[in-house]
Amino acid sequence: MANLFSLNDLTINDIKGILNRAEQIREMGREGWFEPRHLLVANLFFEPSTRTRTSFEAAETRLGLKILDFSSNVSSTRKGESLYDTVRTMEAVGAEAVVIRHKKDRYYEELNDGIGMTILNAGDGAGNHPTQALLDLMTIRQEFFSLSGLTVAIIGDLRYSRVARSDAEILTRLGNKVLLSGPEEWKNDQIPGTYVSVDEAIASADVVIMLRIQHERHEQAMKMSKEDYHNRYGLTKERAARMKPESIIMHPGPVNRGVELDSNLVESPHSRYFKQIHNGVYARMAAIEWALDLNGKSSSPRPVPMAEHL
Numbered sequence: 001m002a003n004l005f006s007l008n009d010l011t012i013n014d015i016k017g018i019l020n021r022a023e024q025i026r027e028m029g030r031e032g033w034f035e036p037r038h039l040l041v042a043n044l045f046f047e048p049s050t051r052t053r054t055s056f057e058a059a060e061t062r063l064g065l066k067i068l069d070f071s072s073n074v075s076s077t078r079k080g081e082s083l084y085d086t087v088r089t090m091e092a093v094g095a096e097a098v099v100i101r102h103k104k105d106r107y108y109e110e111l112n113d114g115i116g117m118t119i120l121n122a123g124d125g126a127g128n129h130p131t132q133a134l135l136d137l138m139t140i141r142q143e144f145f146s147l148s149g150l151t152v153a154i155i156g157d158l159r160y161s162r163v164a165r166s167d168a169e170i171l172t173r174l175g176n177k178v179l180l181s182g183p184e185e186w187k188n189d190q191i192p193g194t195y196v197s198v199d200e201a202i203a204s205a206d207v208v209i210m211l212r213i214q215h216e217r218h219e220q221a222m223k224m225s226k227e228d229y230h231n232r233y234g235l236t237k238e239r240a241a242r243m244k245p246e247s248i249i250m251h252p253g254p255v256n257r258g259v260e261l262d263s264n265l266v267e268s269p270h271s272r273y274f275k276q277i278h279n280g281v282y283a284r285m286a287a288i289e290w291a292l293d294l295n296g297k298s299s300s301p302r303p304v305p306m307a308e309h310l
C-alpha cells in the first residue's frame with residue numbers, strides 16, 4: 001500500500017504503469033466494472049469540487065469499493081475536529097483509504113505519523129493535484145502518442161494553481177518544454193518553465209493549458225475586469241486562430257467561460273476539456289489500484305450476474 005501526495009514521490013516507471021493501466025481499463029469499456037471487494041474508502045472534501053469528487057466516486061464504484069458517506073459541512077469538523085482526528089476516525093471505522101482535498105498546502109504532512117491507511121491527495125491548497133496531472137498526461141498521450149518532446153504552455157494564475165505546479169513538474173521530468181505565461185503578479189519561480197508572452201506561448205505550443213483564476217486563494221480582489229483579463233491573458237478567438245493546426249486546448253476546470261478562454265472554444269475541435277474529465281475516471285481507477293495494490297488481490301473485471309444481487 002502507498003500514499004499518493006505528489007507525482008514527485010513516484011518514479012517515471014510508476015507513472016507510466018498507472019497511465020498504461022488507465023488506458024487498459026478505458027479500453028475495457030463497460031466490462032471495466034469490477035466485482036464488489038468489501039473494502040471501504042472515504043472521500044474527504046473540505047473544498048468545493050465537481051470533477052475530482054465525482055470522478056473519484058465513479059472510479060471507486062467501478063472498482064467495486066464501498067464509499068463511506070462523508071460531507072464536511074455536516075461532519076464534526078464543524079465542531080472543531082482536526083483533520084488528523086477525522087482521518088484517524090475513518091481508519092477506526094475500517095476505511096482502507098481516504099481521498100482528501102484541503103485548502104492547506106501539504107496538509108498531509110500532519111498525517112504522516114499515526115495514520116496507517118492509504119491517503120490519496122485530491123488537491124492541497126496551492127500545492128499539488130497529482131490525479132489531475134495523471135489525467136492530463138493521459139489526455140496528452142492519447143493525442144500525441146508520446147509523453148515527451150512536446151511544447152506545453154501553461155497560462156494564467158501560476159502562483160495559486162496546484163495544477164500548474166503538478167503539470168509543470170511532471171512534464172519537465174518527462175522531457176517536455178514548458179512555457180509559462182500570465183500576469184506579472186502571479187508569476188511563480190517555484191514552477192519549472194520558461195516565461196514568454198501569452199501570444200508566443202499560444203502560437204508555439206502543442207498543448208495549451210489555460211488555468212482557472214484561483215479567486216478563493218487571492219489575498220486581494222483582482223484589479224483587472226474579467227474582460228480586461230480575457231483580452232490580455234486569455235485564449236481569445238484571435239489567439240486560438242494562431243495556434244498550431246494539431247495543437248490542443250486543455251483546462252482543469254471549472255472553466256470561467258469568456259475569462260480564461262472564449263466560451264466558444266470550450267467545445268471547439270481543438271479543445272479536450274470534456275475528454276480530460278472523462279479520462280479522470282480511468283486515471284483515478286488506476287491510481288487507486290496502484291495505491292491500494294489491488295491488482296491480483298481479488299476480482300476479475302466481469303459484469304456481476306443478477307443472481308448475485310439477490
Ligand code: CP
Nearest residue numbers: 049050051052252253
Ligand atoms: N480540476 C478540478 O480539480 O476540478 P474540481 O475542483 O471541480 O474538482
